[in-house]
Amino acid sequence: MEIRVFRYLAGRDKEPYYDTFRVPDEAIREATVMDALNYISENIDPTLAYYRHSACNHGICGRCVLEVNGKPALACEARIDSAIPLVLKPVPNRGVVRDLVAVPG
Amino acid sequence: MIDRQTDILIIGGSGAGISAAIAAVEKGSRVTLVSKGRIGKAGNVQMAGGSFSIDGKNAKELGYRTANDKVTPDVVFDNLVKEGYYLNDQNLVRQFVEESPRVAYELVQFGEKVGQKFAFLPPGKWFSVGRAWAAGLKAAAAAHPQIDILEDCLITHLLRSEKRVIGAAGYHIYTGEEIRVIARAVVIASGGYQVFSLQNTVTDMTGDGPAMAYRAGAKLADMEFVLCFPTALSPLRLRGSIYPYLIQVLMGKWGMPPVVRDKNGREILTPSEVYELVRGSKMEKLTACYYWGREIFAGNGTEAGGIWFDYSSYPQKKREEIVQRYIDYMSTWHRRGYYMGDDIQEVYRRILTGGYLEVGLGCEYSNGGIVVNEKMETGVEGLYAAGEATSGVFGAMRAGDGLIEMLVQGNRAGISAADYASGSEDIQETEIQYSCEREAMGKAGGADDPSYCAGTPGEIMEQCAGHDGISTVEARRKLEEIADNGFSFIRSGERIAKSRKELEQFAGQILPNMTIKEKSRTYNLELLDYHAVHNLYLCLKLGLEAADMRKESRGSHIRVDFPQVDHEHFLHRMVFGRTCDGHSVETVTPPAFKFALPKGSDADIISYLFNEEHNYLRPKMR
Structure with a gap:
């Protein structure tokens, strides 16, 4: 499936842009958005920034929040449906640190 | 640059770190705590799933009527040593058993105050969930606002003068800004090492504490035991x-x-x-x-x-x-x-x-880590450690609670570090100068990992700029594959040897050539994984070497080619220390003041439990 991901770094990028990553369906069957981001980071683009430096992966710490198809969600809990296109953005109103990482709330 | 000077620096923001910080400020020390994540949401406390226990006798005295007072501190001690296959440092076990009722009860009090629920069950345990304990810890930290807290910061290396550790350095994960904290004493409370692909811990467990302590001269032991x-x-x-x-x-x-x-x-x-x-x-x-x-x-x-x-x-x-x-x-x-x-x-x-x-x-859980005594001293002046980053209390099998280990050892480390700091000489400018000029003492990977340098973000990016290897992110996955194959829950000489060979190739070809494509320091996961890969590599290297040498089975080190629990030849800890040309490994018999260590052997780790000579009490003490 195709995943569109928000990219931005203040001071370098004039404005935000989107990258589209093609992730094989079998790699993310029954998966979460965090699994997809890990797949992209490990196999396609290691420069992608998304919250994972101190993450529980089971909806406990609540720190991996981002916007999935326009709605706030935890990356580690948001499920992927390969039939529905996926657009990922940082949560609004907190300021962007880089790519999907927002200023800590 | 964030530059601080304080009495005690604590590295780690979960159970051990917060306990150490509270104990130290209560003794009047100035404390800076640096956490890789956020207080209350960092480390493994929040992941805990079941219960944590103290002995039943003390639980009864604390007012829990359903406690079973026949499960005395002696019985708990007995179980921990026997379930640790006698490899435990019995001095640490005594500290664990004696000091756990007070610190565990305090945490329950803090948790209940902020509305968390703990179900008391006999003989002496509280059933709950990690989130409740994490909330209790957060409340306990908040009740001590004098603790200076830096969150979302990675400490990469310790600073040391000729004779002692005088602080640590690292950077802020979100901004890449450099950090330096000069301190009279340092407590490492940053958790264990997690080298496998299937893990149930937080992502913070990258072996930072054991690796940086080792580089600064501390010893590591029991690295072959993971649970x-x-x-x-x-x-x-x-x-x-x-x-x-x-x-x-x-x-x-x-x-x-x-x-x-x-x-x-x-x-x-x-x-x-x-x-x-x-x-x-x-x-x-x-x-x-x-x-x-x-x-x-x-x-x-x-x-x-x-x-x-x-x-x-x-x-x-x-x-x-x-x-x-x-x-x-x-x-x-x-x-x-x-x-x-x-x-x-x-x-x-x-x-x-x-x-x-x-x-x-x-x-x-990783049983292995920094060697400490019952005061949480590491043998390096000014350096203390607590929690999963240490080794010894659980021996070959973690039969007690990791959460209790964090609390009792963190508390003790805070007290010891505060006592030391109040009597120690002021840090001299010449010592700081020395540590800057000779940062390599705690910073460089040495002969064990010559391509590593815990440099500033800028230095590391410059170093990696000319490389043409795989990304640090991908390298971490390769390391996990090597660990999965030869270091996992069941082992054999053949698979250990294969993994050691693969790890040698990894060290020769992948480690020195890893790339960091992103040039910005801002929330750079490649930079973060650069440190994780090197720290985990060191832990896995020593772990595999110890697993190879331990030609027996004991606790959670289970070998198909050597099923016997061989007390005659292997009832010792393997202790690693850094040397100029790599490392030394000593075999050390664990201190045993209460039980004499067994002789002979048991046919396997299961028949050990049924051997009447060991008089294993757990089943009689439900």
Whole structure:
């Protein structure tokens, strides 16, 4: 499936842009958005920034929040449906640190 | 640059770090605590799933009427040493047993004050959930506002003068800004090392503490012992959840243990006398590794490397009754149908409809780490350690609670560091100068890992700029593959040797050539993984070497080629120290003031438990 991901770094990028990553369906069957981001980071683009430096992966710490198809969600809990296109953005109103990482709330 | 000068620097923001910080400020020290994550959301406290215990006698004295006072501190001591296969440092066990009632009770008090629920169960334990303990810790930290806290910062190396540790340095993960903290004493409380692909811990467990302490001259021991236990493999979204263990233990206690099957549907039996012996204790983790792990090792596991839980042989009515009881019980702490933040209704549905659950053995804990004494001193002046970053209290098998270890050792480390700091000489400008000029003393990987330098973000990016290897992110996955193959829950000389060879190639070809493509320091995961890969590499290297040397089985080190628990030749700890040309390894007999160490051997880790000479008390003390 195709995943569109928000990219931005203040001071370098004039404005935000989107990258589209093609992730094989079998790699993310029954998966979460965090699994997809890990797949992209490990196999396609290691420069992608998304919250994972101190993450529980089971909806406990609540720190991996981002916007999935326009709605706030935890990356580690948001499920992927390969039939529905996926657009990922940082949560609004907190300021962007880089790519999907927002200023800590 | 963030530049601080203080009395005590604490590295780590979970149970051990917060406990140390509180103890030190209560003794009047100025404290800076640096956490890789955020207080209350960092480290493994929040991941805890079941209960934590103290002895029943003290629990009764604390006012818990249902406590079983026959389970005295002596009995707990006895169990910990025997379940640790006598490899424990008995001085540390004594400290653990004696100091746990007070610190555990304090945490329960803080948790209850902020509305968390803890169910007291005999003989002396509180059942709850990690989030509740994390909330208690956060409240305890908040009650001590004089603690100076830096969150989301990675400490990369210790600063040391000729004779002592005088602080540490690192950078802020979000901004890349450099950090330096000069301190009279440093407490490492940053957790263990997690080198496998299937893990049920937070992502923080990258071996930073043991690795930086070792580079600065501390010793590491017991690196071959890691603890794995039943962990979800599927569906992928639940991978790493520990719901299978809780289901196994709780539903088992209520008369519905899973029928465990291999990939061909053949039943994997745990002998009933063994199940009866370990039922409900942490030893159930060990027997899962032993009986199921050997089948997985032999190639009878599922494609994802696990086994199946099958409940279809239980009558429908019983399944419904037990599942309902489980859901009701857990809903005190979790949203109905959830475990932690995970929706596990699919799991209940599979149990009720006769579907199978795929379960693996995921890594939870590293017994190995920094050698400390009962004051949490490391042998390097000014350097203390606490919690999973240390080694010794649990010996060859972590039969006690990791959470209690964090609390008792953190508290003690804070007290010891404060005592030391109040009597130590002021840090001299010449010492700071020395540490800057000779930062290599704690900064460079040395002969064990010559390509590593815990430099500033800028230095590391410059170093990696000319490389043409794989990314640090991908390198971390390769390291996990090597660990999965030869260092896992069941081992053999052949697989250990193969992994050691692969690791040598990894060190020769991958480590020195890893790339960091992103040039910005801002939330740079490649930069973060650069440190993680090197720190985990060091832990795995020493762990594999110790596993190779330990030609026996003991606790959670289980070898198919050497099943015997060989007290005659291997009842010693392997202690690693850094030298100019690599490292030394000493074999050290653990201090034993209460029990004489056993002689002879046991046929395997299971018959050890039944050997009457060891007089193993747990089963008599439920």
